[in-house]
Amino acid sequence: MSQVLGVAVLGAGHMGADHIRRLDRVVSGARVVAVADPDADRAREAVAGRAGVAVRTEAAAALDVPGVGAVLIASPGEAHEEALLAAFARGLPVLCEKPMVPDSAGALRIVEAEARLGRRLTQIGFMRRHDTEYRRLKSVLDSGKLGRPLMLHCVHRNVSSPPGFTSAMLVNSSVSHEIDAARWLLGHEPAAVTVLRPRSSAGAPEGLLDPQFVLLETERGVLVDVEVFVNSGFGYQVRCEAVCEAGSARIGDDHAMVVTAAGGAREEVPQDYLVRFADAYDREVRAWVDATRRGLVTGASAWDGYAAAAVAEAGVRALESGARTAVSLAPRPGLYAGTAEAE
Amino acid sequence: MSQVLGVAVLGAGHMGADHIRRLDRVVSGARVVAVADPDADRAREAVAGRAGVAVRTEAAAALDVPGVGAVLIASPGEAHEEALLAAFARGLPVLCEKPMVPDSAGALRIVEAEARLGRRLTQIGFMRRHDTEYRRLKSVLDSGKLGRPLMLHCVHRNVSSPPGFTSAMLVNSSVSHEIDAARWLLGHEPAAVTVLRPRSSAGAPEGLLDPQFVLLETERGVLVDVEVFVNSGFGYQVRCEAVCEAGSARIGDDHAMVVTAAGGAREEVPQDYLVRFADAYDREVRAWVDATRRGLVTGASAWDGYAAAAVAEAGVRALESGARTAVSLAPRPGLYAGTAEAE
Amino acid sequence: MSQVLGVAVLGAGHMGADHIRRLDRVVSGARVVAVADPDADRAREAVAGRAGVAVRTEAAAALDVPGVGAVLIASPGEAHEEALLAAFARGLPVLCEKPMVPDSAGALRIVEAEARLGRRLTQIGFMRRHDTEYRRLKSVLDSGKLGRPLMLHCVHRNVSSPPGFTSAMLVNSSVSHEIDAARWLLGHEPAAVTVLRPRSSAGAPEGLLDPQFVLLETERGVLVDVEVFVNSGFGYQVRCEAVCEAGSARIGDDHAMVVTAAGGAREEVPQDYLVRFADAYDREVRAWVDATRRGLVTGASAWDGYAAAAVAEAGVRALESGARTAVSLAPRPGLYAGTAEAE
Amino acid sequence: MSQVLGVAVLGAGHMGADHIRRLDRVVSGARVVAVADPDADRAREAVAGRAGVAVRTEAAAALDVPGVGAVLIASPGEAHEEALLAAFARGLPVLCEKPMVPDSAGALRIVEAEARLGRRLTQIGFMRRHDTEYRRLKSVLDSGKLGRPLMLHCVHRNVSSPPGFTSAMLVNSSVSHEIDAARWLLGHEPAAVTVLRPRSSAGAPEGLLDPQFVLLETERGVLVDVEVFVNSGFGYQVRCEAVCEAGSARIGDDHAMVVTAAGGAREEVPQDYLVRFADAYDREVRAWVDATRRGLVTGASAWDGYAAAAVAEAGVRALESGARTAVSLAPRPGLYAGTAEAE
Structure with missing residues (x-):
């Protein structure tokens, strides 16, 4: 294994700060050498007590800090396209938090840019691919011992939605994880999406369609x-x-622990995705650091980021129209052949 | 509690013979006094060793045997309409195996005939309403402590289908149990049905669409x-x-028992509905005998039998068309007010 | 199957009344023809609304009521020996609630009396032998597919103990169920017993040693x-x-139902043995009625009643002494050969 | 956080090589600078491909390699005492695999030596203290919401024992984990130990007493x-x-995944402690590196290592004698006050 990887972290918000901590404290082989955030105070706070970390307000400036060998993008989704293109221009490997780019048109521009480069630099942060349970599930499916998959039944529940969460975001933010997981588990693409609207919960904010029931039909007939x-x-x-x-x-x-006390047997349900997927985030960043130090790019690709965005967009149209909506994907560049099954 | 109830059992096939055994050996307060089956040998075999049971080849003749105070219909569905009308003509209480009448038009004639009588005689054999787990579930929903139901996710799997099982029968035979269970659990009616067709299993007979994914939307927006x-x-x-x-x-x-041996921890899955619902059948017949001896009619009504048939018919049309199909129910006679919540 | 079995029920307390209801309402093939209780009002109340049931204050008088073909003993344990001997004198089959006789000396007199008769009349009400889960467990052990049993780990917990419950009763009342279950599951006899005393719960009444940890070593080395x-x-x-x-x-x-709500996933724990073993009691009485009508005696024998009493007595001595205490059983009469494996 | 911690790893066998990999690839903030093993080839193989790692055949020589700031002892237990004293002489913090020292007399010498130093340098590798499930259990107990603990029921099963495994090793190697876990969970010391011998499994090697049933009674009456x-x-x-x-x-x-296929529902059982406790080992070493870099010593102490050895020795005597055997611990030096509750 070669030298320690110098990482520029773009975005010092909740997720960015968590990744800075992870790179510094949890994952071997990497150190943070630059942080960029439009809010310089926030960036400084995220690296408080760490010597030798350059703080910048511009992403591009952070990439130019000496010693930067890779980029972790944790800024808001709107800033990703510019940051990815800047990384491509410098030949820097990237771990990009989801969504890669919020709209599929922009996502396709990233795919095309990377395809022009002729080599992969981008890994998308779909952390479920690094979760132990999901990996066991994929392993069982790939083994073939249960035969071909015919259906996936998925559930995705949160305690409550943050302020400003819209009906469309249930599809393009929450369900985007299931879109990627389904593509990864099945190894092929969705072909159509339908969104059904059960009556909304009294516990949901006024006007939010919550819950929703999303149906993906794949090109091979899996539901x-x-x-x-x-x-x-x-x-x-x-x-x-x-x-x-x-x-x-x-x-x-x-269930890790069953507590029996007055009234019944009880298991805790985690309250937060950072609890549920804590280990998955660690494994994801570790895998990225390890691969990058070896000169490899693995994991979810820019194509996966594009496909998730395109399917989610079709999903939002399906939510609005109430109708089954075809998913139309651009032709897949040869660079990404087979990467739905990556890892 | 009054005297022992004399029962005429119509149909001496698999299900009929099982009910004869149940009335004779398991359930208190009733005895079989007549059996009808077109195949007299089969009828005689089903009551072998029991004294004083009249064997007939015609349903009506069995109803006229002295001592008959109630009827249990376990003949093929096509024979149910005539048998029910014969029981109505004699004022005899009936426990009728599902389907009440295979088509909704015939089912509606039963509803109308019973409504003209002005009193309920019919209980339909939806045994899940007598299953301990389903009853607990209904009890939790009725308690209101979880708020209003928004969705029901159901799974109905068999080991294998019998010869001659058609794609439509997945809806109008298998799913009819979920149709009734959903109506009973929710206490209101379905309004539309859609049937999706995932790719079929290699384990299914040639040409059978199996599995299927059926979506019911209720009049109150539950999915x-x-x-x-x-x-x-x-x-x-x-x-x-x-x-x-x-x-x-x-x-x-x-899970009643967990066995850990080489390779993992294992729980048995029952292979058959008679195993899974054995106690529910016992409880159903016991409840029917108890109520009948008290002069009461409880449980699923002829209206429930009709509604299940009408929704299943819409489901078969939805399967054929691929489209969302509205469910149209006849007006509910006053005799059946509130009986979706019966029990 | 022959005619309906006329049963004399001795004892009209909580358990007796429950059995009267069961014979009348739940189990096919039997009816209550006589009830005995020193408190005649209590006996009359237990059969209120039932015609043709003779009420007596003496057990022997109830056995002499015309039509009595079998006896169900649900009186206090102190009355059992006399009742059993009265039944033996009349050649009547008996279902006797546990304990058969509270002390092992009296229990041995019953064994000897029945052995002198030369045929079994007695079944002891160890209802766990009729519980679905226990029967599955025995079936797995008997199949031999897990090899020989080496240890049984048992837990027996109640919500709270009734007034007057003593430290000895944890062994000779509560654990007597495990003593019988172990003998039945293993098919051979305990050889020694030790009782350990963890610190007592603050939730236990002053002076009660609760919990206790009882160790049985069998004659074949199972712990x-x-x-x-x-x-x-x-x-x-x-x-x-x-x-x-x-x-x-x-x-x-x-677990029959898992409820997920604020704070976790939850399963109900039954609060009472009548809930947990409701079906086992039904099956027990049904099996007894069925066998008796066929002229058979099955299930736990008087020997099983004696052995449980003898082991429990050794357990109480072990509790008092703190030492490992040998179990000494009388020679087993030939009448009971193999009955530990009965059923 | 200060500079990267240079670690000398003593022992390059199975466990040592795994820790070298962990320090190099998994855990942030440390690097291996020296490895000692009597078999220099094995040591070289364990660090193959890593630059700048000194290989020595003597433990003391490895500790003297420049840049060594801490020691990880993964050599056989017999070598631990000398290695620990060498680390103490140099003031180096130590993570020592269990057993700290195989016999309690030697373990007590370590305790006394560290007490003379007047500060803690030693953390013992009881990895269960770092396992997520055990930590949740301790958290629930410490919260007090279930009241005081009265009993712990523990199970410790392996697929098969390695060659040369003796009856005593079930106690002093396998059960030593439960001894430490019980002390840690309860926060106080065992007072007596008894070992019961069920009949041995036909699957155990000739002469090995397997399974065994070990009873610890604590000084506060927990069983x-x-x-x-x-x-x-x-x-x-x-x-x-x-x-x-x-x-x-x-x-x-x-259970992380339930697979339902012909015959039942199935969960995998891990085959190996390195699978079951993989994350616990990672967390343990990470916690040690983090604390050491901060100048702290946390986790299981030399006293914990001594106490486990002393209880295990009493357990082996109990196995041999068949009798309840008192545990006698030396007075606890003030340096270790309260460390049973450490972490």
Whole structure:
């Protein structure tokens, strides 16, 4: 293994600060050498007590700090396209938080830019691909011992939605995780999406369509259904059952401790995705650092980021129209052949 | 409690013979006094060793045997309409196996005939209403402590389908149980149905669309989804999760014994609905005998039998057309006011 | 199957009244023809609304009522010996609630009396032998597929103990169920017993040693440990794990419904043995009625009643002495050969 | 956080090589600067491809390599005492794999030597203290919401024992983990130990007493029972249930994925402690590196290492004698006040 990887972190908000801590404290082989945030105070606070970290207000300036060998993009989605292109211009490997780029047109520009480069630099932060349970599920599906998958039943519940969360965001923010997980687990693309609207919960903010029920039909006829319910009130719960020709496999009912006390037996449900997927984030960044130090790019690709954006856009149209909506993807550049099955 | 109830059992096939055994051996307060089956040998075999049971080849003749105070209809569905009308003509209480009448037009004639009588005689054999798990689920929903239900996620899997099972029968035979369970749990009616067709399992007979994914939308906006998979290969598995405003409740993952041996921890999955619902059948017949001896008619009504038939018919049309199909129910006679919540 | 079985019920208290209801309403093939209780009002109340039931204050008088073909003993344990001998004198089959006779000397007199008769008349009401989970566990052990059993880990918890419950009663009342279950599951006899005293719960009444930890060593070297905790505060919980040479099998973690709401996923724990073992009681009485009508005596024998009493007595001595205490059983009469494996 | 910690790893066998990989690839903030193993080839192989790692055949020589700031002892237990004293002589912080020192007399010499130093340098590698499930269990117990603990029921099963495994090793190697876990969870010391011998499994090597059932009684009256079964045949299974005054909490039935296929629902059981406790090892070493870089010593202390050795020795005597055996601990030096509750 070669020398320690110098990383520029773009964005010093909640997620960026968490990644700075992770690179510094948890993951071996990397150190933060630059941080960029329009709010310089926030950036300085995120690296407080660490010597030798350059703070910049512009992403491009952070990439030019000496010793930067890779980029972790944790800024808001609107800033990603410019940051990715800046990294491409410098030949820097990137770990980019989701969404890669919020709209599919912009995402396609990234795909095309990287395809012109002729080599992959981008890994997208779909952390579920690094979660132990999801990896076991994929392993069982890939083994073929349950036959071909026919359906995926998915559940995605949050305690409550943050202020400003819109009905469209249930699809293009929350369900985008299931879109990527389904593509990754199945190894092929969605072809159509339908969004059904059960009556809304009294626990949801006025006007928010919550829960929703999203149906993806893939190009090979697999049906993926997703309950998304962002004001469920009780916890962060992510489940997936793959129904196959010779059996089913289900994740998401993990119980680490059962407490029996007056009234019943009880298991805790995590309240937050940072709790549920804490280890997945660690593994993701570790895998990225390890691969980057070896000169490799693995994990979810820019194509995966584009496909998730395109399917989510079709989903939002389906939510608005109430109709089954075809998913239309651009031709896949040869650079990304087979990367749905990456890892 | 009054005297022992004399029962005429119509149909001496698999289900009829099982009910004869149940009335004779399991359930207190009743005895079989007449059996009718076109195949007299089969009828005689079903009552072998029992004294004083009249055997007839015609249903009406069995109803006229002295001592008959009630009728249990376990003949093929096509024979039900005539048998029910014969019972009505004699004022005899009936427990009628599902389907009440296979087509909704015939079912509606039964509803109308009973409404003209002005009193209920009919209980339909939807045994899930007598299952301990389903009753607990209904009890939690009725308690209101989880808020209003928003969605029901249902799974209905069999090991394999019998010869001659058609794609339509996944809807009008298998899913009819979920149709009734959803109506009973929710206490109101379905308004539309859609049937999605995932790719079919290699384990299904040539030409059978299996699995299917059925979506019911109720008149109050609850969404009910049902995976029906009759050649799952591994067992008889019935699950239902009610997602409510303040929590969810799930049944169907019952485990009575966990065996850990080489390779993992294992729970048995029943292979057959007679195993899974054995106690429910006992409780159903016991409740019917008890109520009948008291002069009461409880449980699922002829209206429930009609509604299940009408929704299933819409489902078959939805399967054929691929489109969302409205459910249209006849006006509900006053005799059946509130009986969706019966019991 | 022959005619309806006329039953004399001795004792009209809580358990007796429950059995009267069961014979009348739940179980086919029997009817109550006589009830005896020193408190005639209580006896009359227990059969209120039932015609043709003779009420007596003396057990022997009830046995002499015309039509009595069998006896169900649900009186206090002190009355059992006399009642059993009266039944033997009349050649009447008996279902006797546990304990058969409270002390092992009296229990042995019953064994000897029945042995002199030369045929079995007595079945003891160890209802766990009729519980679905216990029967599955026995079936797995008997199949031999897990190899020989080496240990049984048992848990027996109640919400709270009734007034007057003594430290000795944890052994000779509560643990007597595990003593019988272990004998039945293993098919051979205990050889020694030790009782350990963890610190007592603050939730237990002053002076009560609760919980206790009882160790049985069998004549073939199987170790059975039992946590008995009668003031656990949270529910009635009965578990048993059989650890065998090639795997383990565990019952008692049954969950029929999982409710997820604020704070976690939750399963109900029954609060009472009548809830947990409701079906077992029904099955027990049904099996007894069925066998009796066929002229058979099955189930737990007088020997099983004696052995449980003898082991429990050794357990109480072990509790008092703090030492490992040998179990000494009388020679087993030939009438009971093999009946530990009965059923 | 200060500079990167230079670590000398003593022992390049299975465990040592795994720790070298962990320090190099997984854990942030440390790097291996020296490795000692009597077999220099094995040491060289363990650091193959890493520049700047000094290889030595003597532990003391490795400690003297420039840049060494801490020591990780993964050599055989017999070599630990000398290595620990060498580290003490140089003032180097140590992470020492269990057993700290195999016999309690030697362990006490370490305690006394460290007490003379007047400051803690030693952390013992009891990795369960870093396992997520165990930490949740401790957190629940420490919260007091279940009342005081009264009993711990523990299970410790392996697939099969390695060659040369003796009956005493079930106690002093396998159960030593439960001894430490019980001390840590309860926060006080064992006072007596008894070892029961169920009949041995046909799957155990000739002459090995396997399974065994170990009972610890603590100085405050808590009873800890441990099934240890090192030839269970099916997997590596570690369970612990804490029974408290107001409820119980159980860990070790974790299921990450349920697979349903022909014959039943199935969960995988890990086959190996390195699988089960993989994350715990990572967390342990990470916590040690983090604390050491801050100049702190946390985690299990030399006193914990001594106490585990002393209790295990009493356990081996109890196994041999068949009798309840008192545990006698030396007076606890002030340096270790309260460290049973450390972390």
